[in-house]
Amino acid sequence: MAQMTMIQAITDAMRNELKNDEKVLVFGEDVGQNGGVFRATEGLQKEFGEDRVFDTPLAESGIGGLASGLSVTGFRSVMEIQFFGFVFETFDAIAAQMARIRYRSGGVYNAPVTIRSPFGGGVKTPELHADSLEGLMAQSPGLKVVIPSSPYDAKGLLISAIRDNDPVVFLEHMKLYRSFREEVPEEEYTLPLGKAEVKREGSDITIVTYGAMVHASLKAAEALEKDGISAEVIDLRTVSPIDIETIIQSVEKTNRAIVVQEAQKQAGIAASVVAEINERAILSLEAPVLRVTAPDTVFPFASAEDVWLPNHKDVVAKAKQVIEF
Amino acid sequence: MEKTKELQQIEDQFQTFQILDEEGKIVNEEAMPELSDEEMKELMTRMVYTRIWDQRAISLNRQGRLGFYAPVAGQEASMIGSQFALETQDWILPGYRDIPQIHYHGVPLDQAFLWSRGHFMGGQMPEGVRVMMPQIIIGAQITQTAGVAMGLKKNKEDAVAITYTGDGGASQGDFYEGMNFAGAFNSPAIFVVQNNRFAISVPVEKQSAARTIAQKAVAAGIHGVQVDGMDILAVYAATKEARKRGLEDNGPTLIETLTYRYGPHTMAGDDPTRYRTSDEDDAWEKKDPLVRFRKFLESKDLWTEEEEEKIVEQAKEDIKAAIKKADGAPKQKVTDLIGNMGEDLPANLKEQLEYYKEKESK
Ligand SMILES: Cc1ncc(C[n+]2csc(CCOP(=O)(O)OP(=O)(O)O)c2C)c(N)n1
Numbered sequence: 270m271a272q273m274t275m276i277q278a279i280t281d282a283m284r285n286e287l288k289n290d291e292k293v294l295v296f297g298e299d300v301g302q303n304g305g306v307f308r309a310t311e312g313l314q315k316e317f318g319e320d321r322v323f324d325t326p327l328a329e330s331g332i333g334g335l336a337s338g339l340s341v342t343g344f345r346s347v348m349e350i351q352f353f354g355f356v357f358e359t360f361d362a363i364a365a366q367m368a369r370i371r372y373r374s375g376g377v378y379n380a381p382v383t384i385r386s387p388f389g390g391g392v393k394t395p396e397l398h399a400d401s402l403e404g405l406m407a408q409s410p411g412l413k414v415v416i417p418s419s420p421y422d423a424k425g426l427l428i429s430a431i432r433d434n435d436p437v438v439f440l441e442h443m444k445l446y447r448s449f450r451e452e453v454p455e456e457e458y459t460l461p462l463g464k465a466e467v468k469r470e471g472s473d474i475t476i477v478t479y480g481a482m483v484h485a486s487l488k489a490a491e492a493l494e495k496d497g498i499s500a501e502v503i504d505l506r507t508v509s510p511i512d513i514e515t516i517i518q519s520v521e522k523t524n525r526a527i528v529v530q531e532a533q534k535q536a537g538i539a540a541s542v543v544a545e546i547n548e549r550a551i552l553s554l555e556a557p558v559l560r561v562t563a564p565d566t567v568f569p570f571a572s573a574e575d576v577w578l579p580n581h582k583d584v585v586a587k588a589k590q591v592i593e594f
Numbered sequence: 595m596e597k598t599k600e601l602q603q604i605e606d607q608f609q610t611f612q613i614l615d616e617e618g619k620i621v622n623e624e625a626m627p628e629l630s631d632e633e634m635k636e637l638m639t640r641m642v643y644t645r646i647w648d649q650r651a652i653s654l655n656r657q658g659r660l661g662f663y664a665p666v667a668g669q670e671a672s673m674i675g676s677q678f679a680l681e682t683q684d685w686i687l688p689g690y691r692d693i694p695q696i697h698y699h700g701v702p703l704d705q706a707f708l709w710s711r712g713h714f715m716g717g718q719m720p721e722g723v724r725v726m727m728p729q730i731i732i733g734a735q736i737t738q739t740a741g742v743a744m745g746l747k748k749n750k751e752d753a754v755a756i757t758y759t760g761d762g763g764a765s766q767g768d769f770y771e772g773m774n775f776a777g778a779f780n781s782p783a784i785f786v787v788q789n790n791r792f793a794i795s796v797p798v799e800k801q802s803a804a805r806t807i808a809q810k811a812v813a814a815g816i817h818g819v820q821v822d823g824m825d826i827l828a829v830y831a832a833t834k835e836a837r838k839r840g841l842e843d844n845g846p847t848l849i850e851t852l853t854y855r856y857g858p859h860t861m862a863g864d865d866p867t868r869y870r871t872s873d874e875d876d877a878w879e880k881k882d883p884l885v886r887f888r889k890f891l892e893s894k895d896l897w898t899e900e901e902e903e904k905i906v907e908q909a910k911e912d913i914k915a916a917i918k919k920a921d922g923a924p925k926q927k928v929t930d931l932i933g934n935m936g937e938d939l940p941a942n943l944k945e946q947l948e949y950y951k952e953k954e955s956k
């Protein structure tokens with residue numbers, strides 16, 4: 270076992286798959302010699318050569334199309350979008366093309382593509398870099414959307430994503446890249462896509478969340494504990510498809526729930542989770558399921574970020590509102 | 595790749611346009627633009643000022659007082675020379691590095707600093723200053739330029755639209771679309787590609803099989819020229835000509851300026867030693883735009899050390915004052931930002947406004 274940051278675990282997962290399968294390719298802007306602007310691909314070009322780990326011209330739409338095309342010639346692409354705010358440039362390539370290639374070809378073709386990209390707030394990037402656009406991806410049929418909250422999960426989930434035979438959007442929260450280390454096995458392991466994890470058991474309320482908000486929610490759960498409220502925290506890990514079973518099991522036990530996301534409120538993952546709970550467990554509920562989210566504005570300018578982003582206090586307040594309903 | 599004769603012939607037509615060589619000597623007398631002594635001194639003044647501004651910005655960034663910053667040293671001729679060919683009524687659609695051009699087009703220094711800091715006032719262009727917010731999404735400004743240029747023509751204004759991108763930006767689909775639209779509608783647009791040889795770490799050779807970026811104009815059916823981007827006279831002359839062409843309804847122009855950024859890509863952790871050698875840096879510093887223009891002006895008795903020293907001091911003073919002014923900008927509030935989401939506030943935002951009033955009062 271080694272102590273790894275999330276970024277190291279991500280590099281390790283790609284190294285593992287580059288070794289494991291010669292058809293795996295890693296490419297994007299600055300991923301070669303430079304090792305990526307966050308160093309996620311550090312050392313990979315040196316180890317596996319320019320044929321397998323390479324820089325592309327600067328064009329996200331081109332990168333997405335390249336990955337789609339490589340799919341039908343037998344390759345398994347791990348493409349990087351340097352910041353997820355730039356995904357709009359390649360939205361067609363991802364959501365309209367690779368997401369539908371299996372469907373449109375009646376199962377003849379498929380796109381085993383992993384779209385890796387940093388996203389998320391709290392690190393004061395320039396404009397258009399930090400947006401939480403997972404809701405857009407989740408609304409696109411044919412895509413899986415995975416968001417790890419820890420180094421251990423990142424490695425196991427990324428290996429699974431790369432091995433998946435359909436496109437997976439793998440979103441890496443920038444704030445988690447180097448915020449903490451944990452034990453990560455050096456050998457390979459996989460974690461199932463589409464499976465949530467109960468991060469903390471509790472009996473009074475369920476907090477469903479993902480990404481960096483897992484940590485805000487765990488902190489909130491500790492604060493709630495001091496006030497005699499026992500909160501269960503569920504990390505979705507995959508936001509599309511959502512692991513409904515784990516959520517419903519928990520809600521049937523706690524009878525109350527909130528959903529916490531860093532993204533804006535409108536549409537989005539939290540809204541989906543609330544709807545699923547209402548459709549399947551409304552008779553178990555003692556209170557409405559409420560959401561903690563960012564407001565429905567554009568991702569804010571850097572100096573307003575801290576207030577704009579939901580934090581553990583918002584989670585505590587919302588949980589209490591549900592408890593006291 | 596072995597290129598056919600026909601292809602090579604096309605590529606060979608794009609030779610670098612130069613007026614002033616590295617020694618500060620005029621090598622292309624007939625292309626010499628009409629510039630008064632005062633104007634030439636102004637060009638030098640702006641380059642010196644910009645170099646100091648760049649140094650100060652880098653150190654302010656290191657002190658945590660500036661926010662986002664993309665260094666410009668090495669690119670002064672390309673930036674200052676092209677903007678100097680414009681008139682107030684022309685529009686600029688800049689990229690994130692093109693702050694000197696928009697400053698000389700009317701954006702005050704303190705506002706440029708606010709933009710760096712990610713403050714919304716950085717984007718509030720003063721009345722009459724025809725400048726868009728510096729673009730972050732590479733290429734987006736290029737298609738918009740076709741729109742601005744079309745609008746200017748429809749309004750029958752005596753004005754052009756100019757946009758800037760880099761060698762990397764020239765790989766975006768938007769780059770071709772912008773040029774092609776402007777060509778198809780015969781709009782007065784100027785597309786400047788500052789080829790500083792790198793897109794973050796990726797060398798220009800990896801961007802394209804084309805020998806030059808200028809030749810990409812051919813496919814759009816518009817004029818293209820490659821210019822020595824370390825030669826302010828050549829950049830000025832080429833832009834002036836492109837402007838004239840646009841105003842005379844003779845179509846858009848692509849200008850590729852060959853230049854170099856001495857510093858890192860931005861101040862957010864880029865380390866140029868990972869992707870380029872100091873030999874390459876040295877070779878380009880020998881072409882320095884300030885050095886050669888200074889030599890030229892000195893040879894005409896138009897420039898002295900004392901004059902330059904004065905400009906350096908002036909720049910330092912201005913920057914200090916501008917930072918102070920920027921420091922005085924009101925703290926950005928989420929509640930203020932909510933108001934800029936649309937002409938009318940929908941119900942969800944009204945509710946969220948109340949929530950954030952409460953959150954911000956704590
Ligand atoms: C659409 C998009 N993709 C990627 C980026 C990230 N990025 C910022 S600058 C840059 C390189 C740009 O290089 P170039 O166009 O040569 O301009 P330069 O920075 O050298 O002036 C990249 C990849 C971005 N801002 N927007």
Ligand SMILES: [Mg+2]
Nearest residue numbers: 760761792793
């Ligand atoms: Mg460049």
